[in-house]
Amino acid sequence: MFNRQGIKQQQVKVGGKQLTIIQAPRPQRTSQVATVWGALCSLWNGMRVTWRYFSRPSSIVTQQYPENREHLKIPERFRAQLRLKYDENGEHNCTGCKICDVQCPNASIEVIDMRGESGKKEIDRFVWRMDICTFCNICVMVCPFDALEMSNEFESSVYDKRLLTYQLNRYAGPTKKAFEKIESSADRERLKVGRQPFEAPTPLGIAAGVASGPGVSVAPPSTMKKDDI
Numbered sequence: 001m002f003n004r005q006g007i008k009q010q011q012v013k014v015g016g017k018q019l020t021i022i023q024a025p026r027p028q029r030t031s032q033v034a035t036v037w038g039a040l041c042s043l044w045n046g047m048r049v050t051w052r053y054f055s056r057p058s059s060i061v062t063q064q065y066p067e068n069r070e071h072l073k074i075p076e077r078f079r080a081q082l083r084l085k086y087d088e089n090g091e092h093n094c095t096g097c098k099i100c101d102v103q104c105p106n107a108s109i110e111v112i113d114m115r116g117e118s119g120k121k122e123i124d125r126f127v128w129r130m131d132i133c134t135f136c137n138i139c140v141m142v143c144p145f146d147a148l149e150m151s152n153e154f155e156s157s158v159y160d161k162r163l164l165t166y167q168l169n170r171y172a173g174p175t176k177k178a179f180e181k182i183e184s185s186a187d188r189e190r191l192k193v194g195r196q197p198f199e200a201p202t203p204l205g206i207a208a209g210v211a212s213g214p215g216v217s218v219a220p221p222s223t224m225k226k227d228d229i
């Protein structure tokens, strides 16, 4: 029995079970004239888009990278790299509380803490695995100290994926807030133990300096200066 949409339903019994078989209508054959007309309309629609971009090149969305590198505009909210926020003195807010580490859905972050001179917990190493990060931004949102941010610096291609494991903290030591209570700049500097982006235990044993060489390109995270490596 065919319904109004031309679909036929039939009840059959197979192995003692009642089944409904639905038979959809075959597509109607169209005349050759209608087929040619349809193809011409489709071609016209496609050519309209091509002509629009040809006549107004400023609306072209394809970027000629790297030729346009100097004036390339990356959206501010584009998430390219995770980094710790630093102030003008090169100090950060990370307390080593590990909330971001626990909340990261695929274990891209490992925060290693230590006891500082004052006996309080301080950050030792902040390890971020860019190769497995999904850039979901959860770590940035959950940080209670506003210590993290996503930068839009996207040029981080490497030939060895182990170089996608970064150590984000430039130093092991107290937070910006703790440093504010220390007046002597010499004391402040003494409390900062330097850290490098590719220093052991990241990434998996490659030490700073060893990572560079033929076929291996080193891409420092945006928090680091190239001279740091």
Ligand code: SF4
Pocket (backbone or CB within 6 Å): 093, 094, 095, 096, 097, 098, 099, 100, 101, 111, 142, 143, 144, 145, 146, 147, 148
């Ligand atoms: S970045 Fe924020 S959440 Fe993560 S350990 Fe540091 S202070 Fe805690």
Ligand code: SF4
Pocket (backbone or CB within 6 Å): 082, 103, 104, 105, 106, 107, 108, 109, 132, 133, 134, 135, 136, 137, 138, 139, 140
């Ligand atoms: S952006 Fe998401 S996946 Fe990447 S480190 Fe942060 S929480 Fe983990």
